Amino acid sequence: MSNTMYAELPQSGPDLLTREKETYPDIFHEGAAAEYSKAITGAHDLVVNFLHRNRKPFSGIPAAELKAAFAAIDFDTPLPDYESLLQEVQELYVKHATAFHLPEYIAHLNCPVVIPAIGAEVLIAAINSSQDTWDQSAGGTLMEQKLISWTCNEIGFGKEADGVFTAGGSQSNLMGLLLARDYYATAYTQHNIKKAGLPAEASRYRIFISEKAHFSNHKNAALLGLGEQSLVEIKTDERFRMNALLLQEAIEREISQGNIPIAIVATAGTTDFGNLDPLAEIGRIAARYKLWYHIDAAYGCGLLLTEKYRSLLNGMELAHSVTIDYHKSFFQPISSSAFIVRDKKYLQLLRMHVDYLNPKDEDYDDLNQINKSVTQSTRRFDALKLWFTLRLMGKQKLGAYTETIIETAEKAAEVIALDSDLELLSYSDIGVILFRYAPEKYKGSDLSALNQYIKKALFNSGEVLVASTRVNGDFYLKFTMLNPLTTLDHIRHILQLIKQHGAAYHPKN
Known part of the structure; x- marks a missing residue:
């Protein structure tokens, strides 16, 4: 190479640094x-x-x-x-x-966020750590593992428990069904689905869920190659919680038909009703039939923070895996979720080594969080938000917020139940209230059309945002209580607006 060619290369020193x-x-x-x-x-x-x-x-x-x-x-x-x-x-x-932070927002499962977590977001975005391997996030890895360990302990799991932060509840539920599928195939038929694909009998795999379970179960069953036909929906009781007696009957029926039960998914906090399936009873049934037991506690996980309502989660410790959504019930910014397993050995089903990322000859294999993840390699350091929150605020303060929300929801349900113009559908374990405007003068009219009109009018004005759903074909308004700043006075004001819009409705003949 000539001296001229060398001269064209950038020179080091202060001038180059200044130019950069x-x-x-x-x-x-x-x-x-x-x-x-x-x-x-x-x-x-x-x-x-x-x-x-x-x-x-x-x-x-x-x-x-x-x-x-x-x-x-x-x-x-x-x-x-x-x-x-x-x-x-x-x-x-x-x-x-x-x-979402305003008391008049009571629509979906979006909580107001705490200030320490927002501060953490600045660090997360700027430093931009990736949580997949130890060499990309040393301190961050240990922080995440410490928070996972804390969550495992709060659930009631032992020292063998483990988990990983995820993007949300749907992803965590996917991981629960994936482990249920692969664990059954490996443990009972010695078939490695990761290597060989689905076995012939996979078409007979059956997973039992509540008829009110989250829609992600259907999507995830399809993604896993089992199809929605693998899901057996169990009828609920008068509070829209899985009926354990009907669950056991369904398991026996599927066995008698030659199908293969592999898992039960219980819900701790349904999206539409805020109620919890009988977790302990379902756990005993799962153990009796040797089925994988997954609990979707994306919503109900906030009960872990309280002393007063923690007993509603009794039986969670019986699960093989649990979905936790900190960004629903721990007042964290999106996204902040986790997938937790009772025994870390189950996560071996997810492990895959590649030389450029987590080679087998590394001496810190247990510190590579990618070994526990299924759909994420590059992954944000979302755990830092929860670290900021717990270290500055503590579990007790978050728990007090949750207790306030539940108590306000209980009082709001009573107000609705005592109002002759309103019709309460069900009481909630946590904070979801389903009801409709149904004054005497509209009896015999299309109440679904009336309440659809009210919801649309509220949305178009922007003054109040409520959600809705259908139950047995009928349209109901839905309050989702996730804000401790929402008081009973706010609820009364919102109900008054609902009545005002309802009174302006003119049914079509």
Whole structure:
């Protein structure tokens, strides 16, 4: 190589470092502190304005109007500065973002978030650790493992328990059914599904769920190659909880038909009713028939934090696996969830080694969290949010929030039950209330159409957001209580608005 060619190579030293800092101010590095501060300050101001200006959970903007505003966006033409960017985001997103933190938001399973966890988000995004292997997140790995261990202990599992943070409850439920399927095949027929695919008898595998279980069970059964036909839905009792007697009868019936029961999925906190299946009784049935027992506690996991209501989770310790959603009931920002197993040996079914990531000859194999994951390699350090929360606030304060929510929901249900214009469908173990507006003057009318009108009117005004569902074909309004700031006075105000909109309804002849 000639001297001329050598001369074309960049030279080291202060001049090169200066050029790099000037050329790459947008990259997060030691020379970009000022740019970082500018971006963070702008985002901070947007959030503060969001808190100060929002007085109702939704702006009420029509979808067509908001879509029209997006039509003018051209990604080929960057904006000139942060001020322009933040103004655009304010108009297109922040102004119309759903405000989960307001007491008038009682629609879906979205909780208000605690401030320490929001602070953690700044570190998570900036440092950008990946939780798949030890060499990518040393301290982060140990923090995650410590929090998993704490969760295992709260459930009532022993020292052999383990788990991993996940993106959400649906993913954790997928992992539960995956282990149930592969554990049965390996333990009882010595068939390795990971290597050989589904065995011929897999078409006869049966998984028992409540008729009110989360829809992810159906999606996951399809993804696992078992199909929805593998799911046996068990009827519920008057509180919409799995009927354990009918469960046992269903297991016996499937066996008599030549099918192969492999698992039971119980729900600790149904989406539509906030009630818990009889976990201990189901656990005993699972043990009697040697079935994998998974508990979907994505919603009900918040009961772990309380002294007053913790007994509702009795029997959770009998499960082989558990779904936990910290971002539903621990007041954490999305996403923050976990999949927990009673014995870490079950996670061996997920393990796979590759030389470029987690080779078998590593001396820290038990510190590679990717060995416990099924659908994520690169993975955010979401555990830091829960670490911030527990270390600064403690379990007791979070538990007090949950107790407040349950007590407010109980009082709200009583108010609805005593109101002659309203019809309460069911009481809740946690905080979901199903009811409908059904005054005497509308008896004989289409009550579903009436309540659909009310929900739409509330949404279009943005003043209150409620959810809805259908039970036996009938349309009901739904309150989902996840905010300790929502008081009984808020509930009374919301009910008054429901009545006002209902009174304005004119049924079609």
